[in-house]
Amino acid sequence: MPYKLWYWPSIQGRGEFVRLALEAAEIPYVDAARTEGIDAMMQVMAAKDGRAPFAPPFLQSETTVIGQVAAILMFLGERHDLAPSGxxxxxxxxxxxxxxxxxxxxxxxxxxxxxxxxxxxxxxxxxxxxxxxxxxxxxxxxxxxxxxxxxxxxxxxxxxxxxxxxxxxxxxxxxxxxxxxxxxxxxxxxxxxxxxxxxxxxxxxxxxxxxxxxxxxxxxxxxxxxxxxxxxxxx
Amino acid sequence: MPYKLWYWPSIQGRGEFVRLALEAAEIPYVDAARTEGIDAMMQVMAAKDGRAPFAPPFLQSETTVIGQVAAILMFLGERHDLAPSGxxxxxxxxxxxxxxxxxxxxxxxxxxxxxxxxxxxxxxxxxxxxxxxxxxxxxxxxxxxxxxxxxxxxxxxxxxxxxxxxxxxxxxxxxxxxxxxxxxxxxxxxxxxxxxxxxxxxxxxxxxxxxxxxxxxxxxxxxxxxxxxxxxxxx
CATH class of the missing domain: 1.20.1050.10 (Glutathione S-transferase Yfyf (Class Pi); Chain A, domain 2)
Structure with missing residues (x-):
């Protein structure tokens, strides 16, 4: 499954910092709120498994949901070798x-x-x-x-x-x-x-x-x- | 050498988030601006080795200077086992x-x-x-x-x-x-x-x-x- 990046569908906003890293690295992702809508985004956020993100953008994989731009980028950096490991x-x-x-x-x-x-x-x-x-x-x-x-x-x-x-x-x-x-x-x-x-x-x-x-x-x-x-x- | 935590000496401010983690973990540190003064803090910040912090608080060890509270805490978490590693x-x-x-x-x-x-x-x-x-x-x-x-x-x-x-x-x-x-x-x-x-x-x-x-x-x-x-x- 490609990543789902969830963000407000009509603006660049803070989501753009994540989008640019994904695009530069050519990592498959879906800009999910643009296809599934804002209601679907709100449902992911409302999931009270207790580790929901505070606000968009957030990145959803098969196993995890991560919010906060700097945390998402650090995660992508480690997972996809987009950053040095030292x-x-x-x-x-x-x-x-x-x-x-x-x-x-x-x-x-x-x-x-x-x-x-x-x-x-x-x-x-x-x-x-x-x-x-x-x-x-x-x-x-x-x-x-x-x-x-x-x-x-x-x-x-x-x-x-x-x-x-x-x-x-x-x-x-x-x-x-x-x-x-x-x-x-x-x-x-x-x-x-x-x-x-x-x-x-x-x-x-x-x-x-x-x-x-x-x-x-x-x-x-x-x-x-x-x-x-x-x-x-x-x- | 104990860590030097650099922050404005007369307020809790953002430095307090670092201080509390250090104190709870009982990691030796010096609240450096309280003893060495603000001018000394400014000198560390002005060091144009290019990896200077943008603003206090920042943490100085023998080998590195790290700014930004969340980055400092992540660093301490990894170095001193103050956070899970998964x-x-x-x-x-x-x-x-x-x-x-x-x-x-x-x-x-x-x-x-x-x-x-x-x-x-x-x-x-x-x-x-x-x-x-x-x-x-x-x-x-x-x-x-x-x-x-x-x-x-x-x-x-x-x-x-x-x-x-x-x-x-x-x-x-x-x-x-x-x-x-x-x-x-x-x-x-x-x-x-x-x-x-x-x-x-x-x-x-x-x-x-x-x-x-x-x-x-x-x-x-x-x-x-x-x-x-x-x-x-x-x-």
Whole structure:
């Protein structure tokens, strides 16, 4: 049975970090909520065997259900040799992935600062304030950290000579930020040559090239985590 | 050399999740910023060997520096047998820890909804709005999830018959929420018997009992992540 990846069917969202690793590694999977529907996804989550995931995305195999992006990616890394097996490298990739997750959470807070369950339109003034601080302080801090990370390898990828899930995740982070903050990213990217080069390498992986050209890759939109609201962007 | 745990010296904060696991397991460590100072901590972070942590807390051994609470705890779990070694159990504990981290991030957003680098006093109106939704919708959702998790074991602990780092982290989560939202927790706790029992078991571990009675355990305060502002609490 191929893996079932369960995630909201109409957005990239956090599911995309898992999708990209699966696609790059050419591991068979089904984007299950797109074929079976959201009700079926909710039924898997509601299964009170006690080890249900808290929220999508989650990955279902014949024997297990795993939630949390960083946990899913670590699982795939171990099972499918998508990551080095030495402790130091494994923990470093996990650290980078968790720091990406922290930045993605702050990206979400930009457009939903006060009402996680309300609409953006109900918190636009607050979002403008959050966005300013995010653009001016948080983006340079996070991105220069990831830039330094790309320099901490002797190979072409984040760890050595093979791509790992942290590389595909950094690709998605750059893509998402380019969509959400095109003006700000144009300002910052000249200082991020390692990150931009890494992004380009991921885009050229055969599995990723095929995926990006397929209809499995949904477009970014203002329903997802990265949202382009022009009023929140600035150089 | 004992581990050096680096974290802001005057608050429990995210460092406490690491501290509790170390104390419960009675693993020797030094709370390094309390003795060597914040400047020394900054120097470790600034080391551009490229695998520096993004933010405190981080754990330093003779050979490695690891950031991100969930990564540190996974590392300690493997190195010191603080967690089961089977894939399913390991991933489940990691999932629970990451979901705790998600809730802790939302706890922080309650008092810092729009200005992560500003004072609470500069965002009190926004915080009141965030707090209402957090109390009414997010707390029951997260806490009932953790309550279900306590029922997903045949033993006394989250996984089987031995405590793990996810147990000590759930202890800290309950303690923090009791400090921050005493009225709300009084309402919710009758529906969380498994979580409250687990909290009590952790409090009675010999290493934790000694730690809580020592001056190494800092008090909760309005400088940390869990902050008691009476105006943000309600039954």
């Amino acid at each position: 402790m130091a490298d494994r923990m470093w990739l996990n650290q980078v992935q968790l720091t990406i997750a922290d930045m993605v959470a702050e990206v979400h807070d930009v457009h939903h600062p006060v009402g996680i369950m309300d609409y953006y339109e109900d918190q636009k003034a607050e979002a403008a304030r959050t966005a300013t601080q995010f653009r001016e302080q948080r983006m340079p801090k996070f991105l220069s950290y990831f830039e330094d990370a790309t320099k901490a390898t002797r190979g072409e990828w984040l760890v050595g000579d093979r791509w790992t899930y942290a590389d595909t995740s950094l690709f998605q982070l750059v893509e998402g930020l380019r969509y959400m903050f095109p003006r700000r990213m144009a300002t910052l990217e000249p200082d991020l040559p390692g990150l931009v080069t890494l992004r380009d390498r991921v885009a050229n992986l055969p599995g990723i090239r095929r995926y990006l050209a397929s209809d499995r890759r949904l477009p970014f939109s203002t329903e997802g985590i990265f949202r382009h609201y022009p009023e929140l962007d600035a150089a | 894939m399913a159990d390991r991933m489940w504990l990691n999932q629970v820890q990451l979901t705790i981290a998600d809730m802790v991030a939302e706890v922080h957003d309650v008092h810092h909804p729009v200005g992560i680098m500003d004072y609470y006093e500069d965002q009190k109106a926004e915080a009141a709005r965030t707090a209402t939704q957090f109390r009414e919708q997010r707390m029951p959702k997260f806490l009932s999830y953790f309550e279900d998790a306590t029922k997903a074991t045949r033993g006394e602990w989250l996984v089987g018959d031995r405590w793990t780092y996810a147990d000590t982290s759930l202890f800290q989560l309950v303690e923090g929420l009791r400090y921050m939202f005493p009225r709300r927790m009084a309402t919710l706790e009758p529906d969380l018997p498994g979580l409250v029992t687990l909290r009590d078991r952790v409090a009675n571990l010999p290493g934790i009992r000694r730690y809580l009675a020592s001056d190494r355990r800092l008090p909760f305060s309005t400088e940390g992540i869990f902050r008691h502002y009476p105006e943000l609490d309600a039954a």
